[in-house]
Amino acid sequence: MNEAVPPRFQERVWQRVEDADTPARTPMSWFTALFMRPAFATVAATMLLLGGLAIGYVRANHDAAQWNEQLAHRYVASVNPYSHGQ
Amino acid sequence: MKRGLLIILLGLALGVAGGFAAYFTRTAPQRAILCSDAPEMAWLKSEFQLTDAQFVTIQKMHEHYLEHCAEYCRRIAATNELIRARITTAGEVTPELQQLFAGAAELRAECQAHMLEHCFAVSREMSPEQGKRYLAWVQDQILVMPHEQTDSESPHAAHGH
Numbered sequence: 621m622n623e624a625v626p627p628r629f630q631e632r633v634w635q636r637v638e639d640a641d642t643p644a645r646t647p648m649s650w651f652t653a654l655f656m657r658p659a660f661a662t663v664a665a666t667m668l669l670l671g672g673l674a675i676g677y678v679r680a681n682h683d684a685a686q687w688n689e690q691l692a693h694r695y696v697a698s699v700n701p702y703s704h705g706q
Numbered sequence: 707m708k709r710g711l712l713i714i715l716l717g718l719a720l721g722v723a724g725g726f727a728a729y730f731t732r733t734a735p736q737r738a739i740l741c742s743d744a745p746e747m748a749w750l751k752s753e754f755q756l757t758d759a760q761f762v763t764i765q766k767m768h769e770h771y772l773e774h775c776a777e778y779c780r781r782i783a784a785t786n787e788l789i790r791a792r793i794t795t796a797g798e799v800t801p802e803l804q805q806l807f808a809g810a811a812e813l814r815a816e817c818q819a820h821m822l823e824h825c826f827a828v829s830r831e832m833s834p835e836q837g838k839r840y841l842a843w844v845q846d847q848i849l850v851m852p853h854e855q856t857d858s859e860s861p862h863a864a865h866g867h
Contacts, residue, residue, distance in 0.1 A: 655710060655714065656710035656711060657710055658709050658710050658713060660710070661709070661710035661711070661713035661714050661717075662713055664713075664714050664717060665713050665714055665716055665717020665718070665720070666717065667717070668714070668717040668718050668720070668721035669717055669720045669721045669724055670721075671721055672720070672721025672722055672723070672724045672725035672728075673721070673724040673725060673727075673728050675725050676724065676725030676726060676727065676728030676729040676732075677728040677729070677732060679725075679729055680728060680729040680730075680731075680732030680733045681732065683729075683733055683736070684732060684733050684735075684736045687733075687736040687739075687740060688736065688749070688753075691736075691739060691740075691745055691746060691749035692749065692753070692847070694745060694746040694749070695746040695747075695749060695750055696844075696847045696848065697746075698746050698768075698772070699768075699771065699775070699821055699824065699825070699848075700821060700847075700848055701775060701778050701779045701782055701817055701821075702782075702814065702817070702818075
């Protein structure tokens with residue numbers, strides 16, 4: 621009963637209690653925490669904005685080219701009676 | 707933590723809005739053409755940079771051409787119908803069928819000459835540079851052989867009559 625406790629016993633006990641209270645850091649939570657920082661979030665938001673603009677522009681170019689081709693064929697079909705048979 | 711999330715959500719919203727804005731801005735000319743009364747003519751105006759005066763003249767020429775074209779279409783349809791009927795009953799290449807084929811070829815030549823005449827007239831109304839470009843484009847489109855054209859290129863838009 622009178623045995624002496626190891627040195628810094630109390631400090632180590634409290635450290636273990638604290639560790640038990642803190643949830644383990646998974647890669648996902650680390651990633652989330654990183655992007656929740658305003659500086660990283662600003663970079664991510666800028667990338668999202670640029671990505672959205674790029675996707676919209678590429679898709680529009682594709683559709684515009686397709687519509688142009690259809691309109692050109694319509695013009696040819698309007699002047700060429702044989703265009704149906706070709 | 708909340709501030710970071712807000713910034714990301716704002717970026718996402720701006721990205722989506724920016725994407726739509728870029729799409730609608732870039733496709734605005736084509737959508738305007740497609741919504742016009744005669745999209746193929748509106749396309750011609752845009753593609754060959756016609757002035758309003760040139761466009762009015764060419765549009766009148768086109769309408770006039772379509773009147774003659776309707777007559778050709780009627781004759782082509784009648785000839786094809788006759789050939790089809792004879793093929794069904796003949797069972798072999800008869801002199802009458804040969805004559806009908808010769809007539810169809812003659813009609814095609816006549817129609818193509820008329821079409822080319824119209825294209826030359828249209829090109830003369832354009833600026834010299836655009837007229838040259840129009841003629842080069844139109845001969846690629848009109849003089850293409852049937853087997854050179856793929857299914858995806860085949861125009862199924864109505865000829866108009």
